[in-house]
Amino acid sequence: KQEVTQIPAALSVPEGENLVLNCSFTDSAIYNLQWFRQDPGKGLTSLLLIQSSQREQTSGRLNASLDKSSGRSTLYIAASQPGDSATYLCAVQDDYKLSFGAGTTVTVRA
Amino acid sequence: EPEVTQTPSHQVTQMGQEVILRCVPISNHLYFYWYRQILGQKVEFLVSFYNNEISEKSEIFDDQFSVERPDGSNFTLKIRSTKLEDSAMYFCASKDRISVEAFFGQGTRLTVV
Numbered sequence: 030k031q032e033v034t035q036i037p038a039a040l041s042v043p044e045g046e047n048l049v050l051n052c053s054f055t056d057s058a059i060y061n062l063q064w065f066r067q068d069p070g071k072g073l074t075s076l077l078l079i080q081s082s083q084r085e086q087t088s089g090r091l092n093a094s095l096d097k098s099s100g101r102s103t104l105y106i107a108a109s110q111p112g113d114s115a116t117y118l119c120a121v122q123d124d125y126k127l128s129f130g131a132g133t134t135v136t137v138r139a
Numbered sequence: 140e141p142e143v144t145q146t147p148s149h150q151v152t153q154m155g156q157e158v159i160l161r162c163v164p165i166s167n168h169l170y171f172y173w174y175r176q177i178l179g180q181k182v183e184f185l186v187s188f189y190n191n192e193i194s195e196k197s198e199i200f201d202d203q204f205s206v207e208r209p210d211g212s213n214f215t216l217k218i219r220s221t222k223l224e225d226s227a228m229y230f231c232a233s234k235d236r237i238s239v240e241a242f243f244g245q246g247t248r249l250t251v252v
Contacts (some may be wrong), residue, residue: 129183
């Protein structure tokens with residue numbers, strides 16, 4: 030059974046600092062890995078999707094890397110802003126479903 | 140931009156009552172999913188649905204749950220006799236045949252009292 034772990038569970042940084050969020054998974058037989066953002070009580074906003082054949086994806090200030098063989102992904106957020114405060118979820122896809130981590134809750138202090 | 144639509148956004152029901160959560164997937168999508176997130180916990184897979192049948196289901200998806208695609212546009216999740224522990228946010232997602240990405244709706248918050 031796929032287990033997805035995210036470290037740290039929570040992170041508080043001053044505005045402008047770069048963020049590094051980690052995700053690990055136990056079964057490397059994945060199709061892709063996806064990072065989501067979730068605001069309190071709200072839905073899931075897809076940020077980046079990395080296919081298993083890819084090493085990284087970038088969108089604006091966000092960059093995600095994938096090392097499938099070691100079962101790790103990292104999400105980098107450059108020059109953080111208070112609006113980046115949210116919970117960030119990592120999810121890996123096998124044949125039929127996504128398996129989610131518990132998330133990292135980020136607070137960016139102005 | 141096409142999106143997955145879920146209704147209602149919030150539903151309150153009495154324990155033991157039946158509820159139906161509704162989803163309108165993106166129109167050309169063929170794969171459909173339900174996930175749930177109990178407050179403060181991980182998002183959990185419930186069921187996937189393709190070609191009018193269940194492709195895979197989790198241990199959570201017991202006989203109290205059922206899914207249906209009653210027409211060409213809706214995808215529903217029914218809980219027959221709700222329990223307090225069914226209180227959660229329920230997310231619907233859909234995917235087309237080619238894309239690797241499933242698109243999520245904004246969720247239905249179910250509160251069982």
